Amino acid sequence: MSPTPPLAARLRGVASSPVRDLLALLERPEVLSFAGGLPAPELFDVDGVRDAYARALSGPGARLALQYAPTDGNPELRALIADRLSGRGLPTGAGDLLVTTGSQQALTLVATALLDPGAVVAVEEPTYLAALQCFQLAGARIVTVPGDEDGVDPDALADVVARHRPVLFYTVPTFANPTGRTLPAERRAAVARVAAASGLWVVEDDPYGELRYRGAPVAPLAASPDAAVLYLGSFSKIGAPGLRLGWVRAPAALRPALVVAKQAADLHTSTIDQAAAAAYLAATDLDAHVKLLQDAYRERRDTMIAALPGTLPPGSRWTEPDGGMFTWVRMPGDLDAAELLPTALAHDVAFVPGAPFYAGAPDRSTFRLSFTTNTPEQIREGMRRLGRALAAHGTAVRPADDRPDPV
Incomplete structure (x- = not known):
């Protein structure tokens, strides 16, 4: 052999x-x-999703739903996502978004765009293990930021930034995976100040934010006017994970690099799945x-x-x-x-x-x-x-x- x-x-x-x-x-x-x-x-919602696919494959747009498509995503779907994010306190336009094959791909694209081998990434401890896989695959050096029952400690983050000079800080601030903790508003503001003062990218992963069972919503980190925050979202938890549809809301300066990274990865996310998701959101009371x-x-x-x-x-x-x-x-x-x-x-x-x-x-x-x-x-x-x-x-x-x- x-x-x-x-x-x-x-x-x-x-x-x-x-x-x-x-x-x-x-x-x-x-x-x-x-x-x-x-x-x-x-x-x-099997019936609703089935009907959405039927609508996507009906009428004059049916054949376009089976064709190659723009890398940044279905325009109607991006507009619908943007409206929903804006309604949740995160002002967003369709042009701010790149549709991805699940939010895991969004994280991979961010790592591709921002991390060279040996770059330093800061993460809260403990954190989402697939994010650790992503950063390890990018060849990054991972440093940890401790916290407590309220989540990551902003003072500890400032210390890590001063000592290790990370390129980005990855966090799941709302109902964190794995701990379930939520970072309070005052700590979010402090994290944003640390990031803004040091030029640190913040990656805010928010797949669970709409699944709130008590208490008032806390504004996303991405709503801060100071820090450079990449906001990752997904349909997997409020829709269906089999659709593999997510998105990244990114500052204008970074979006072209993310588009190029996605072109190299898969050209674009499934056209028919995006069309069906747009049809579903347009016809369904998602709330x-x-x-x-x-x-x-x-x-x-x-x-x-x-x-x-x-x-x-x-x-x-x-x-x-x-x-x-x-x-x-x-x-x-x-x-x-x-x-x-x-x-x-x-x-x-x-x-x-x-x-x-x-x-x-x-x-x-x-x-x-x-x-x-x-x-x-x-x-x-x-x-x-x-x-x-x-x-x-x-x-x-x-x-x-x-x-x-x-x-």
């Missing part, structure tokens, strides 16, 4: 996503998975659909949070998010979530150990639970299974009325 060519150096050290690997468990229907950040499929999601997910979040005191060992802590898809758990002492996972899988329940979400030294006692995919009844059963797994792992469970302060 001829020798196998070596892999590109840029792939070295880029680990496979444990979340994507755990999705294989969906082939085992007996497993109740709290691992993936998956929307509830029973809440997808009513989001309200349906909020009501359903609020109940699921409340069910999971209520079950945690009787499930986890004494001394455990967790977040109680105002929205989004996740709660973040820390077990006491030196308990290792990765060592617990095989026992949990043997009890037909899954979660994601926390270590892969850390770019620095991980806290191995942490893990992430997603509450959106399963019904309240399934969540209660999954928590019972997790409690049994903890017991089998040799970990005592707290009394049900012994409730800690949130992480």
Whole structure:
């Protein structure tokens, strides 16, 4: 046999996503998975999406919906997205947007446009693990910014900027993945000031912002007039992830570079999917659909949070998010979530150990639970299974009325 060519150096050290690997468990229907950040499929608007595709493939524009298209995206779709963002307090024009194949591609395009090998990227700790993959693939050096129960610490960010001179700071400030935390308005203003003073690009990833279950919305970082903020959004959480439609709202100076990067990646996002999304948004009361999601997910979040005191060992802590898809758990002492996972899988329940979400030294006692995919009844059963797994792992469970302060 001829020798196998070596892999590109840029792939070295880029680990496979444990979340994507755990999705294989969906082939085992007996497993109740709290691992993936998956929307509830029973809440997808299948009829509305089907009708939208039918409209996109009807009339004089049908053949254009199957043709090559401009790289920056369907003009009608961009205008509709811009209107929605403007209505949420982020003034946006269609020309500010580039439609992407999911917001993950938007992040990849940003990395392509801004990062040379060896460039420094600052990230909150812990953070979205696919962002870490993206920056590692770009050959960046990743430095971490600590925070607390309110999210990233702006003073710590200023210190990191002074010491490491990063090119960009990546953050999920609203219902963060993995922690579920939301950065308060005063900290957002402080982050914007740090970025503006240092010429730091900020990448604000906001796939969960519309999934709010309590409290008042907080203005996006991108609404700041001072900082240079790239705002990433997606239809995956409020529409359907199978559409693979996202966008990046970018300052005018950077948009041409992002367009060139996208041309090199895939020419343009699927024409028919964009046309169908535009038809869907034009004909659908999306606010009513989001309200349906909020009501359903609020109940699921409340069910999971209520079950945690009787499930986890004494001394455990967790977040109680105002929205989004996740709660973040820390077990006491030196308990290792990765060592617990095989026992949990043997009890037909899954979660994601926390270590892969850390770019620095991980806290191995942490893990992430997603509450959106399963019904309240399934969540209660999954928590019972997790409690049994903890017991089998040799970990005592707290009394049900012994409730800690949130992480």
